[in-house]
Amino acid sequence: MAVTAKRKRSLAPHRSKVGATIRDVAKRAGVSVATVSRTLNGVGPVRAITSRHVLKIAQAMRYVPHAAARSLSSRRSHTLGVLLPELHGEFFSEVIRGIDVAARQRGYHILVSGSHSDTDEMIAVLAAMRGRVDGLLIMSPDLDLGPLSRNIPPAMPVVLLNSTTRSHRAIQIDNYSGAREMTRYILSLGHTWLAFIAGPERNIDAAERTRGFRDAMRGTAGRPMELEGEFTEESGYRTTSELLSRVPRPTAIFAANDAMAIGALHALREKKLRVPEDVSLAGFDDIPLARFLTPPLTTVRVDIAELGRRAVDMLLAQMEGSSASAHKDVIPTTLIVRDSCGVKSASQLDRRMK
Amino acid sequence: MAVTAKRKRSLAPHRSKVGATIRDVAKRAGVSVATVSRTLNGVGPVRAITSRHVLKIAQAMRYVPHAAARSLSSRRSHTLGVLLPELHGEFFSEVIRGIDVAARQRGYHILVSGSHSDTDEMIAVLAAMRGRVDGLLIMSPDLDLGPLSRNIPPAMPVVLLNSTTRSHRAIQIDNYSGAREMTRYILSLGHTWLAFIAGPERNIDAAERTRGFRDAMRGTAGRPMELEGEFTEESGYRTTSELLSRVPRPTAIFAANDAMAIGALHALREKKLRVPEDVSLAGFDDIPLARFLTPPLTTVRVDIAELGRRAVDMLLAQMEGSSASAHKDVIPTTLIVRDSCGVKSASQLDRRMK
DNA sequence: CCTCGCGGTGTAACCGTTTACGGAATGGCG
DNA sequence: CGCCATTCCGTAAACGGTTACACCGCGAGG
Numbered sequence: 001m002a003v004t005a006k007r008k009r010s011l012a013p014h015r016s017k018v019g020a021t022i023r024d025v026a027k028r029a030g031v032s033v034a035t036v037s038r039t040l041n042g043v044g045p046v047r048a049i050t051s052r053h054v055l056k057i058a059q060a061m062r063y064v065p066h067a068a069a070r071s072l073s074s075r076r077s078h079t080l081g082v083l084l085p086e087l088h089g090e091f092f093s094e095v096i097r098g099i100d101v102a103a104r105q106r107g108y109h110i111l112v113s114g115s116h117s118d119t120d121e122m123i124a125v126l127a128a129m130r131g132r133v134d135g136l137l138i139m140s141p142d143l144d145l146g147p148l149s150r151n152i153p154p155a156m157p158v159v160l161l162n163s164t165t166r167s168h169r170a171i172q173i174d175n176y177s178g179a180r181e182m183t184r185y186i187l188s189l190g191h192t193w194l195a196f197i198a199g200p201e202r203n204i205d206a207a208e209r210t211r212g213f214r215d216a217m218r219g220t221a222g223r224p225m226e227l228e229g230e231f232t233e234e235s236g237y238r239t240t241s242e243l244l245s246r247v248p249r250p251t252a253i254f255a256a257n258d259a260m261a262i263g264a265l266h267a268l269r270e271k272k273l274r275v276p277e278d279v280s281l282a283g284f285d286d287i288p289l290a291r292f293l294t295p296p297l298t299t300v301r302v303d304i305a306e307l308g309r310r311a312v313d314m315l316l317a318q319m320e321g322s323s324a325s326a327h328k329d330v331i332p333t334t335l336i337v338r339d340s341c342g343v344k345s346a347s348q349l350d351r352r353m354k
Numbered sequence: 355m356a357v358t359a360k361r362k363r364s365l366a367p368h369r370s371k372v373g374a375t376i377r378d379v380a381k382r383a384g385v386s387v388a389t390v391s392r393t394l395n396g397v398g399p400v401r402a403i404t405s406r407h408v409l410k411i412a413q414a415m416r417y418v419p420h421a422a423a424r425s426l427s428s429r430r431s432h433t434l435g436v437l438l439p440e441l442h443g444e445f446f447s448e449v450i451r452g453i454d455v456a457a458r459q460r461g462y463h464i465l466v467s468g469s470h471s472d473t474d475e476m477i478a479v480l481a482a483m484r485g486r487v488d489g490l491l492i493m494s495p496d497l498d499l500g501p502l503s504r505n506i507p508p509a510m511p512v513v514l515l516n517s518t519t520r521s522h523r524a525i526q527i528d529n530y531s532g533a534r535e536m537t538r539y540i541l542s543l544g545h546t547w548l549a550f551i552a553g554p555e556r557n558i559d560a561a562e563r564t565r566g567f568r569d570a571m572r573g574t575a576g577r578p579m580e581l582e583g584e585f586t587e588e589s590g591y592r593t594t595s596e597l598l599s600r601v602p603r604p605t606a607i608f609a610a611n612d613a614m615a616i617g618a619l620h621a622l623r624e625k626k627l628r629v630p631e632d633v634s635l636a637g638f639d640d641i642p643l644a645r646f647l648t649p650p651l652t653t654v655r656v657d658i659a660e661l662g663r664r665a666v667d668m669l670l671a672q673m674e675g676s677s678a679s680a681h682k683d684v685i686p687t688t689l690i691v692r693d694s695c696g697v698k699s700a701s702q703l704d705r706r707m708k
Numbered sequence: 709c710c711t712c713g714c715g716g717t718g719t720a721a722c723c724g725t726t727t728a729c730g731g732a733a734t735g736g737c738g
Numbered sequence: 739c740g741c742c743a744t745t746c747c748g749t750a751a752a753c754g755g756t757t758a759c760a761c762c763g764c765g766a767g768g
Contacts, residue, residue, distance in 0.1 A: 289643030423724030
């Protein structure tokens with residue numbers, strides 16, 4: 001007898017049960033698994049009375065379909081992968097929020113992986129996502145998307161955030177127009193000598209903002225000046241300090257993001273220069289603290305959450321095969337005028353002359 | 355013949371293939387699927403030479419195991435669920451960042467669902483996570499965890515963030531000590547009439563901070579005064595404006611979070627009151643902008659990312675069954691002294707008297 | 709009255725892994 | 739040289755769903 005016991009293979013060899021399965025429900029409801037599945041998914045013909053009955057039983061048993069099983073069988077995970085670079089607080093949380101609520105609304109989950117500083121890391125994560133996600137939302141830290149692009153399974157729907165490429169759909173913030181508009185605004189205040197603190201060279205947002213600045217300056221009487229920053233507050237402080245030690249100094253400073261503008265503000269204060277009376281200052285991003293600075297910072301608003309939302313829309317459209325859907329999308333920016341920029345005054349002229 | 359063709363059931367009825375499977379690899383390598391699986395997972399005895407061969411073939415075929423299949427079979431998804439309430443920018447991103455990097459380091463993915471404003475919503479998401487995650491990290495907006503708690507599958511490992519309950523492991527920020535320490539510090543500057551702007555009643559962080567304030571005030575000569583805020587900058591502004599219209603006014607204001615402190619700062623400025631000369635001001639959280647305010651805000655620092663990291667540690671420990679691991683953990687806070695609080699001066703006394 | 713069509717349902721194959729079990733070598737030992 | 743313990747490996751049964759196909763009634767049309 002011991003032998004037979006040993007011989008008889010356990011029906012569930014590996015592990016213990018977790019919850020009710022579809023077969024349990026079927027048995028209890030006196031129908032087949034097919035009927036249960038059809039009822040729960042609302043596909044195929046099921047008599048109303050049968051459907052009600054099955055639903056009731058399922059409810060009573062607290063049955064919840066096992067996601068892994070479902071996705072193995074149906075080839076869909078109802079999950080979107082989100083790959084993000086290392087990015088600063090507010091930006092990060094807003095993108096995620098936008099994506100999160102949009103995805104949940106459509107019945108999708110999001111598998112997040114953030115803080116990637118290099119492409120190889122992203123490629124590794126990308127591989128680990130096989131069979132786990134139905135589509136991908138990717139924001140790359142790098143300008144060069146080649147390597148990453150090559151490692152995306154060809155059939156995988158993808159939307160790139162703030163990156164540009166021929167091969168995938170993409171959605172971007174209109175950095176170019178924003179920077180151009182801000183530059184024109186500053187020019188319109190009478191400033192002619194304008195310093196621009198650019199972002200890191202390899203960053204695509206930075207590149208676009210620089211381009212916007214240059215285009216706005218082109219053909220005007222303005223004297224442009226470009227400094228290289230890192231998108232950090234420290235670099236804003238450093239470059240501005242350097243800048244101010246030269247005489248004569250510009251009457252306005254346009255930093256390519258708010259963090260650098262904050263650094264610049266500190267450098268200005270340290271030199272006892274008033275904003276905007278002595279020097280006008282502008283930023284980019286409209287991070288929440290921008291309006292709480294003294295003086296409140298004139299900047300360019302970017303609706304980050306909207307970026308996330310629209311990216312999800314775009315991805316789902318692609319997944320549903322609407323090839324008609326757009327391949328490119330652009331999120332507009334808006335100029336936010338506060339108090340940190342003023343008209344160029346006579347006193348500024350005087351000081352420069354002396 | 356037409357009949358036989360029709361009769362022969364297609365071997366893959368539903369859909370098209372996506373990538374190489376373990377069987378493809380096995381066939382190509384001339385071994386069984388079991389051997390491939392064992393090799394890839396490093397379990398069971400496999401000859402070194404076989405292992406190398408299999409690995410090479412797998413590599414060449416760009417084989418990546420299908421996550422859903424794996425998790426269906428092994429009962430583990432290598433994914434952690436993260437449920438977060440609606441929370442403000444910096445806090446949100448820091449928690450996620452902490453969790454994300456810690457999880458990835460341990461080979462786990464994270465399935466995120468944020469911006470939940472009520473418990474029912476969280477319960478729904480919770481159900482949708484069945485079979486999708488191996489463990490749960492939950493931060494509830496509500497003080498009462500009963501309903502949520504009841505809907506967590508009994509066998510599911512869980513760690514609660516900033517919530518307290520008997521039934522689950524939890525990790526918290528030491529809000530109590532932080533608030534107490536700040537209060538004592540303000541008292542030590544000579545202030546006796548202190549206004550505390552509390553957070554929303556049902557919020558657990560808020561409750562703890564209030565408790566810390568009260569305990570620090572108890573038994574001192576100080577005159578405490580409590581106002582009810584909402585953790586928003588607007589509510590800080592509103593309550594402070596109201597407060598200031600009364601005479602005499604307190605010489606120091608302690609807001610239960612930085613957002614409200616910012617609101618308070620604006621109200622003070624509006625009334626032409628100087629900080630800290632006329633009124634001292636303190637916050638809580640040390641959000642990044644705190645040090646950029648004018649004057650830089652004295653506050654209490656909370657290491658949010660650390661909260662996330664430690665929560666992951668705790669969860670994984672629980673999942674690995676080390677019942678020895680702690681059930682509770684506390685993240686300490688530190689007092690950050692900047693310029694917004696000053697000693698109570700004679701002039702303040704005078705003004706109160708008049 | 710006999711098909712035909714169709715709504716409703718059940719059976720079982722299949723998704724791609726992991727793993728229990730047993731069989732085949734291999735090596736050591738008496 | 740026979741036997742036993744290892745070591746290595748293959749077979750096939752799960753895991754829990756979805757769904758193609760067969761089948762069964764039953765009303766309608768010929």
